[in-house]
Amino acid sequence: MSLQGKTIVVTGTASGIGAEVARLARFQGARVIGVDRNEPSLTLDGFVKADLSSPATIDEAVARLPQHIDALCNIAGVPGTAPPDAVARVNYLGLRHLSTQLLQRLPAGGAIVNVASILGAEWPQRLAAHKALAATTGFEAGAQWLAEHPVAADTCYQYFKEALIVWNAVQSQPWFLQHGVRMNCVAPGPVFTPILGDFVAMLGEERVQRDAHRMARPAYADEVASVITWLCSDAARWVSGVNLPVDGGLASTYL
Numbered sequence: 001m002s003l004q005g006k007t008i009v010v011t012g013t014a015s016g017i018g019a020e021v022a023r024l025a026r027f028q029g030a031r032v033i034g035v036d037r038n039e040p041s042l043t044l045d046g047f048v049k050a051d052l053s054s055p056a057t058i059d060e061a062v063a064r065l066p067q068h069i070d071a072l073c074n075i076a077g078v079p080g081t082a083p084p085d086a087v088a089r090v091n092y093l094g095l096r097h098l099s100t101q102l103l104q105r106l107p108a109g110g111a112i113v114n115v116a117s118i119l120g121a122e123w124p125q126r127l128a129a130h131k132a133l134a135a136t137t138g139f140e141a142g143a144q145w146l147a148e149h150p151v152a153a154d155t156c157y158q159y160f161k162e163a164l165i166v167w168n169a170v171q172s173q174p175w176f177l178q179h180g181v182r183m184n185c186v187a188p189g190p191v192f193t194p195i196l197g198d199f200v201a202m203l204g205e206e207r208v209q210r211d212a213h214r215m216a217r218p219a220y221a222d223e224v225a226s227v228i229t230w231l232c233s234d235a236a237r238w239v240s241g242v243n244l245p246v247d248g249g250l251a252s253t254y255l
């Protein structure tokens with residue numbers, strides 16, 4: 001598998017999964033442009049420092065990104081220990097805005113990969129709400145819908161990962177049919193990155209212990225990164241609209 005000659009925009013390149021995707025994609029031949037609010041600590045082909053929580057700063061970043069992009073990896077995210085408004089803006093509304101703004105720069109055969117989570121697995125329980133939010137057009141309309149339909153603070157991380165999985169599902173096929181651009185999610189289980197401890201604090205010891213005996217270990221970031229770069233590659237050219245678990249089998253134990 002090769003990403004030779006492809007230009008890939010990766011958000012969240014300053015840490016964790018995003019940094020590993022950037023490293024691996026460059027190794028596979030891609031030109032990687034990183035976007036993050038923090039400086040990266042690895043070699044990239046370009047970097048745009050940006051806060052992905054507001055449409056204005058996202059638009060400024062878009063203006064500095066290349067005109068031709070083969071793939072966009074939406075990896076930047078905050079855990080549920082962050083303020084709920086930040087979770088909504090970074091993990092969902094901003095991701096949607098950036099993807100929509102960059103869509104026209106992606107050629108047929110291009111790809112978007114969104115990082116969801118195993119914690120979004122309960123999306124069927126709130127499908128009607130997630131579809132209604134997905135039907136809103138633009139950042140401000142989404143924010144307005146959320147103001148009218150408040151989300152519980154203690155489960156907002158799960159809510160917006162669920163919402164991302166549903167938006168990915170409903171938006172992917174129109175974009176594939178109209179633009180030839182594929183869009184998929186990956187849903188990692190726990191991953192050894194700096195925010196793993198935040199997830200433990202967010203979920204509580206009881207839930208963590210319940211899951212702990214069902215899995216071999218948390219993933220290493222490179223084990224998630226290799227799936228993301230595969231989804232960016234032409235080898236995945238007929239894969240679109242899926243939410244792919246990358247969790248060492250953990251989600252299968254929920255059945």
Ligand SMILES: NC(=O)c1ccc[n+]([C@@H]2O[C@H](COP(=O)([O-])OP(=O)(O)OC[C@H]3O[C@@H](n4cnc5c(N)ncnc54)[C@H](O)[C@@H]3O)[C@@H](O)[C@H]2O)c1
Nearest residue numbers: 012014015016017036037051052076077117188190191193
């Ligand atoms: N680590 C896990 O256990 C785990 C599990 C499932 C899903 N995820 C998801 O994986 C993605 C990557 O997380 P990670 O574990 O690599 O965490 P991380 O904290 O190591 O990396 C997240 C990156 O996103 C950037 N970021 C956060 N807010 C931003 C903003 N407003 N603007 C620009 N950049 C911003 C951070 O600076 C950081 O570089 C996230 O979407 C997270 O929800 C993580």
